[in-house]
Amino acid sequence: MPEMNGKHQLASTQLRLKVGLAEMLKGGVIMDVMNVEQARIAEEAGAVSVMALERVPAMIRAEGGVARMARPGLIKQIIQAVSIPVMAKARIGHFAEAQILQELGVDFIDESEVLTPADETHHIDKHAFTTPFVCGARNLGEALRRIAEGAAMIRTKGEAGTGDVVHAVQHMRQIVKEMKALTVLSEQELYAAAKEHQAPYELIRMVAHTGKLPVPNFSAGGIATPADAALMMQLGAEAIFVGSGIFMKERATPLDVENNPTERAEAVSRAKAIVTATTHFNDPKILAEVSEQVTGTMKGLAAAALEESQLLQTRGW
């Protein structure tokens, strides 16, 4: 259980360092990359971090199969290629994948529902690691359970690999609304609130006092355009994850950034536009300019057309 100081902040040295790195990423864009060239494009476009993975969610969705941690060789190449922090995903509950990622020197581990879960009951005990973790959440209770397990950053879950922002919006609104509701409760009411949210009382009390999560709250899943990024920032996200939105052309086909200069330019323009939109999320004039400059958008998949069993966001508990 995280300890707190008198100001309702996390107190342990380990956790302060983990949350500290998350603080440095605020206001930025974290981009999914599948090879060194994409990682270089992301850094050049102004990404604050890259997420190294074998297949972006749109491809996992289209191709099926078991989605696992990326190959160590790929992760090492990407770490070598860029100076910004490198993240990588481990399967839910797969603490051995997380141990490997920590050993490789990854700066942040994403215990992610986008990969096939390895444990249907337990998430990773994230306090056991020096490397910070980010976890997804659809509501306040889920977010606080992850924080209790040691997550140093929450990303509100959208529906990854669709290019449809609707679920990212729904879950960000849900978490913000639940946090606001806690701030008006009396001290006695917080015990029942902890029971309702199925979250530790100490964390519920912390949120009730500050009105926000004790760790940074980023948004992920379905963000595909500069306007989507600005929308999520205005709704309360502190930074943006973009997965399939930058380097994908069709559902399962990435832009060929290595051999095709036109497609490379398209990826660069999308990446730069989303970075600018995330900084100037409150400035419609600049948002209009960058939206105009961007060439092409991932085709996308309406999330409402997906069967319940096809949803990635329902993984994790």
Place this chain on the structure above:
Amino acid sequence: MTESSGRGRIGVLAIQGDYAAHADALAEAGATPILVRKPEELRELDGLILPGGESTTILRFLEKHNFLEELRQFCSSRPVFGTCAGAILLSREVRNPQQPSLAVLDARIERNAYGRQIDSSIVNGETTLPGGALEMVFIRAPRFLSLGADVEVLARREQDPVLVRQGKVMAATFHPELSSDRRVHQAFVDLVARFRKD
């Protein structure tokens, strides 16, 4: 004039990074923090903080929007304070990799000099600021490789200078905004106030 405006209007560059933590720290030190995202927003300010974050991200942004030159002019006329990524942007020469900078602090600095996130640490170090040892939060921190003769060292981590001042430019390779000790921000607020009087 109110007490807070008397202490100066201090901007925090809010392109990316932990600018909100700096704004809170400035308010606690008695200044009025103002978030800055456009060059024209620099005009009304008495001082500026360049926060921690990713120096490449901030640099790309500044280069794109003709912000770098405006910022360089600002730094030559009013006090600035950079932490971590901000210290990298202020230094004359940047290593690992080489990258452009504002070059207003006579220092050579190496990025990610202590290693990756797993090597980040919180240490107590010696400082010339009154009040004894200072808590320092280092996150993927840079290191000053060398300093010009005019640069005063205000705090060290063992042998390494980690908080320095040259005239009206202050820089820290750690994150005072992530500690509850406000002496470093207070020193900058005082510098801004002194400079306003001069």
